Amino acid sequence: MDGAEKSLSKISDVDTDLGHLRDSIDDVISKTTQTADGLRPRLSDIHAQIKRLGPAPGKDAPAETPAVAAERARLSVQEAEVSGAIKTLEVTWWRARQAIDKITELRLKLFVRSLTEQTFSPLFPEFWNDLEHRRQSIQWRINYNARDWWGAVTRQKTGTLILLAAVIGVYLLLKAIVLNITRYRPAPNATPPTFFERAASAAWIAPALAVPGLAAAFLCYAGLEYLGLLYYPTAAPTGVALLNAALVFVGVSALIVTVFAPRIPERRLMQLSNRSARRVSRLLVILALIYSFDLFLSKFAQILYFPLSMSIAQSLVTSIAFALVLMGLLLTPFQSGETAMKRPVGRSEPLWLKGPLWVAAIAIIVLCLSGYIALGRFLAQQLVMTGVVGLVTMLLYLAIRAFTRGSTTSRGHISVLLEERMGFDETRRKQLGWLTEVVLTLGVALVAVPVLLLQWGFAAADIRDWLTRLFFGFEIGSIRISIVRILLGLALFVVVVFITRVVQSRLRENVLVAPRMDPGIANSIDKAVGYAGTGLAAVMAVSYAGFNVTNLAIVAGALSVGIGFGLQSIVNNFVSGLILLIERPIKVGDWVVVGNEQGTVRNISVRSTEIETFDRASLIVPNSELITGRVLNWTHRSALGRVVLKFTAGPDIDPRKVLAVLNECANKHQSILREPAPLATFDGYTPLTTEYTLRVLLPDITSSLRVQSDLRIAIYEAFRRSGIVSRDVFAPPAAVAPDAGSEPGSASGSAPSPLPAPAAAS
Incomplete structure (x- = not known):
């Protein structure tokens, strides 16, 4: 560096020589950086060994053994030598950086002077x-x-x-x-x-x-x-x-x-x-x-x-x-x-x-x-x-914009892969297209900008130095930021999330399928794999990007303060979502009643649960309400359920004949369990009517509405064949659950009728 600094004062008016001197100083910077990076691990090892020896004894403390004292002295000498060498290299690196800044300033002045030098104007005869x-x-x-x-x-x-x-x-x-x-050569009728x-x-x-x-x-x-x-x-x-x-x-x-x-x-x-x-x-x-x-x-x-x-x-x-x-x-x-x-x-x-x-x-x-x-x-x-x-x-x-924005709506190979193989919907594919467009556009800009700078007189060494600092690290205070490591961390995050989605897709296709596994358990496993993969990807990306994961404790502390002021409901819903996925009081596919609304559980996320009503509307319920409130789950343990049908007849009808018809019709239906057998009872009479009840058990309570309709039609036809006049026998609508598999709404457009109290099979 001494020779370079002397040469700098002699060749300050020659741009070519300044460029050659800049290249030689770049070599000095590279060598000093490599040497210092190689010595720092050695210095860390020496510090660790000195720390293992413990602090040196004080004046009044007992003296340490000669072997320990000799080892401490040896390590202290090595520490001083290595630390001094690193400091010398750092000073040399700083002198080289100052020389490069000086060369850049001189070359810029020469460039401006060469462009602004005025010669004879062609308007003058000279x-x-x-x-x-x-x-x-x-x-x-x-x-x-x-x-x-x-x-x-x-x-x-x-x-x-x-x-x-x-x-x-x-x-x-x-x-x-x-x-x-x-x-x-356009094809005929081609667009x-x-x-x-x-x-x-x-x-x-x-x-x-x-x-x-x-x-x-x-x-x-x-x-x-x-x-x-x-x-x-x-x-x-x-x-x-x-x-x-x-x-x-x-x-x-x-x-x-x-x-x-x-x-x-x-x-x-x-x-x-x-x-x-x-x-x-x-x-x-x-x-x-x-x-x-x-x-x-x-x-x-x-x-x-x-x-x-x-x-x-x-x-x-x-x-x-x-x-x-x-x-x-x-x-x-x-x-x-x-x-x-x-x-x-x-x-x-x-x-x-x-x-x-x-x-x-x-x-x-x-x-x-x-x-x-x-x-x-x-x-x-x-x-x-x-x-x-x-x-x-x-x-x-x-071209990039046409490719990325076109691919998000077309049915090309990439769209099919993202949608069908990985389960990406239209929104996810648009997001991926936007991300791809941003990455490719940045790549084009990173190539075009240096080329333009070269054309406008900037030195290649300066541009290379700027790009090196930008990508491979620059310091802000005590924090060193490297865009390359950050980009690689983001790429690692995307790769791990991609692998997680592939694993989820394979599990959904080959393992988490009915009747091999219950849909609720399958959903819980699928969600757990997704959350675990995303969390692992985030930790790996943050660690690879150069951020200390242990510093996340500070973020957690700040988050706890925020929780105390306004994030209780969010955290409450998050914890409730984890409880729902682990304890599983409700599962995907369950038929539940929340307040005055009922429907089938379609999705359980960490913040809320989606319930699809029988009118095909989506009801979003915060998870905390499902944990702390009252929820009626018709299919919690099994799909088995009881249906109760009530009938009234005239006072002149023989009750035994009515009971026989009811039992016969119930036993003939294929969707009704034979054990326990259907039960028809004579509940009482008044001067104008006699009252009857038919109780049947269904293996799948979600088909109750269809079974009720079949039973009413069969009983109506049986009464006519038995000579029981239809005007004397009628069955008012019972307060039973609607069929989850039926079409939304009814002929009158009304909502499903209220549910009866569930009865356990005996």
Whole structure:
């Protein structure tokens, strides 16, 4: 670090040397960090050993044994050495960080100074006089190198012609193949492709369109090198510069043609009319050509050591040409076919996009004419690269949004898996789609932002350092936060929850199924597995993210204070839910009565219980009410239950005949238990009526309403066959439970009749 600090004061005006010095200091930081991390466990071991020896005896205490004293002294020396080494490394690390901050500041100043340096304005004659003065020197350098290279070409005339023919032939052949492959062939009566389908096709069409140009460029470069035409001092770097410019132009042009699809509106990713798409794509290709030409000329000027005035003139011409073409692009109406039919779109729309670009185009021209040509050229180049990166980023985002939002409503493979295999409903699938969209969008942003920062002059080392701090840890006070560990903790949580859902799904399909297991027990086991898996996932995620689990005691203490002030009911319902799942006074599938409402238990959660009434309404009952209140459960121990039917007849009817008919009809019904046998009784008489009761036991009390209806029909028909006039025998509606399996409501639309008191089977 001493040498680095001395070098820093000597090379403060050279950006390249500052970059190299930054790399060497980065190595120092890496080595000091690794060494300190390796020594800290050793220091912890020494502290543990000293702690095992206990505190040193005081003045009046008995002296410790010589062996213990010697061991304490040895450990103290090691502690001082290791602790001193760690502190020295920490000081070195801090000096390196300060040096890097200084280098970053110096490079930023150099960058700003290079952009804001003013040269001769092209509006003044001095600029053109200097350029004319150096014109002959520039022409001589170009002619000298071109003459030597052309002489070599004439000596390799046959090979050069063969190479030229091969390049043209390969380009035309690949162009024909690509056009045939990428030709749009819509199926008959096919619907227009969705945006995601168009984006998916663009992902392979863009590289395919670039293949002919890339292949021709590489073949030409390889052929020239094979013929020995690139071994001249200036030929090789010129060939590389020309190849790089060609690659940039071909790649960007293929992307533009793919995105705007001027001839195939069905594949167009931008909502533009055919006329607007053709004009925009044509102007963007011209901008790409200007940018590539500027890259080549800049490198060519460095190779031939052109004077500064020539580089300034070249930057001036390309920058103003770029600004003029950009203005032509901004004058193009960005309108779609539908918009053009409804209303004409102004040339300034959309203002949020064209407004800043108009300012940039005018600024480029003003800066170049004012003598700030470097700043104008820099702005023009960054507009091109920022536009390309922004266009790709926007398309990726739109494709991600189309994929995630489309997948949540479609019946694709992923939706079927989430819904049927894992039990995810529509809401869960939408939540998963939103989470996937957020993760993928963040991934795209994490790639696009560093690329944009690089284009706008930030050093790669600085960006790498920022990302390292962001992902692998930065300190806030005494707490070290690592986004990577947090993301991995979240991923671990998702994985464990996913495994838990898979286990629950397998249990529900293969183990927790009727009649192998009672539905209530199956629900309790399913809930317990879900809660245990979620709790385990939370603990593992928190621990892996770097948070101390023991500190949760503080959170528990704060929670207890909150419970004392306002969370009693929530905790009460939570504890009551656990009691319901463990003690199981009610279970999923039970027929219960809570107050004036009754229905079937559908779900028991930790806070509340869902009861589906016979009108198919959901009744949400807090768990504490089910524990502390009175609940009538018809199917708590079993589904066995008794049904009581009361009848009245005229005073002249023989009671024995009525009882015989009642018992006969009850014994014939298939849903009535034979043991204990049905019981018909003669309850009493009045001057106008005689009263009877029929008691039967059902194996499934939920079918009581259907059994009552069957019995009444059978008894009515039996009375008619026995000569008992129907007007003399009638059965008023009994206060019995409705059938849980019946349709909600009745013909009159009334609610189910009140329940009788349950009777145990004898």
